Amino acid sequence: MKTAGRERSEIVFRWSGRRAWLIGKNAFREAIRMRFFAALVVLALAAFGSSFIFKEFNFGASELKFIADFGFGGLSLFGSILTVILSVQLFLGEIEHRTALTLLAKPVRRSEFVLGKFIGTMLTVSCFVAALTFVLVLSLWIRESQLMAETPEFFPDGRRIRYADVGLFGLLHVLRLGVLSALVILFSTYASSTMFAMLMGFLVWIGGQLQHIASEAWDASSGGISLIAYAVASLALPDFQLFDVGDKIALGEAVGLGLYAKAATYGILYTAFYLWVSFFTFGRREL
């Protein structure tokens, strides 16, 4: 009897990607209904729309770089804010409201719950990034067409913007936000309040953006305690600026596929690592 019971529980609790996907889909539906998400979309689109004021300055063909820079920056800024808040709300929110207990009482592994919340966050973030990337491409296309008609001498070789690269930038950004989300979820597996988890999330975001400073300081350091401090600071966090090829695209420079491949591999490795550790830490958390 005992043996049969143990065998039955093994069959019920075999790890299932489908359960994680269902949790993710549900989390996605919950996320896109949040007022915060709608507000952020409107804010981001308004910020994009305001980039057309550059017309008033008569920068000529360089106006495209201004539009692209503000577009890429907006994607990065609003995307990161959305990722941190969503990751915490969708994961820790459910634990705080005790609805996670109901779900985990069912035959659902804790790792499936973590992965499902990650999937839900990333589905939402991906939709956000896709929408903003589309608006950016449209803005650049329209303005470039107008400038080509007004000042054809500045476009001797045709269009300057590589639109395929703009699309790839969006994809790379989703990977970057995936790393951020996985890291925030890792903090959330320990945090006892959403406020603390969000604060840690934003600090980690800023830390990741500034990681390159510690890395360069480590290379330049001669030794001692400062060397150890720089080494720890640069190894502990990922470098989020590795995903930022936006200024190359805005300058009309080609971005090699090798660079995309390296950044994508870096992002996938870090995401997988943080999620794996989250499975472990959440598995031992008392709810």
Next chain:
Amino acid sequence: MNSRRIQILVIVVLALVFGAVVRPLERSARAEIGREGTVGEMRSLSTARLSQGMSLALLGGYRPIVANMVWISMNNAWRKRDFDTTLAHIKLATSIDPRHEMFWLNGARIIANDMPAWRMGRENIDRLEGTIEGSLIKQEFGAQALALLREAVVRLPDRPRLWVEMGVIEWYKMGNLEGAAEMFLEASKMPDAPYFVGRIYAEILERLGRKREALSVLKEMLADLPAKDPMAMVPVVKDRIRRLEEELGRVGE
């Protein structure tokens, strides 16, 4: 030490080990993206004119946006004809984002063309045109613009338009045709130099009395000009070659 703290310690150690494992990939990608040495570059920036938020944005990877905002601020100072602020913002924008050719070019044009007019005043421009006082004012600002562009060609060595702009300033502001010829020669050596560079270089050589050189330059460039592209102005180049050959032929007689 309780188990939770041990867990956190283990995670930190794991993160450090993982960071060390991916570090070669990180360094390789950073080199390719052109981010090495950015901290060293930023040490030389005067961030005194930047707010704390902008300084953080600068270091946090939003450098192009900070440079753009400085440039827009410069634009406001330019409208008010504020010498010091305009000049300071031009230098700051080019320091923050030296890869943007437009900052260098338009900055030099503002210094060389607009600032002399501000100094003279609208009512005195016609009066001072052609006078020693007017020339000295143009040369003062022309020298500043040339200094800015000399810095630009070090940062962006493969941009013919920077050399062209230096040539124009040497010619029209400094009155230095020899200097202008050198600049246009440098520009003409670059593979993506506009078609007009060679024509203007030949024009300058003619004005300097170096007509045989001018003829040689025109013949050399004609061989590479696309006949069907109206921007190449092939008939104009052919006409100038014919005219120079006639002149030099008469001199030979």
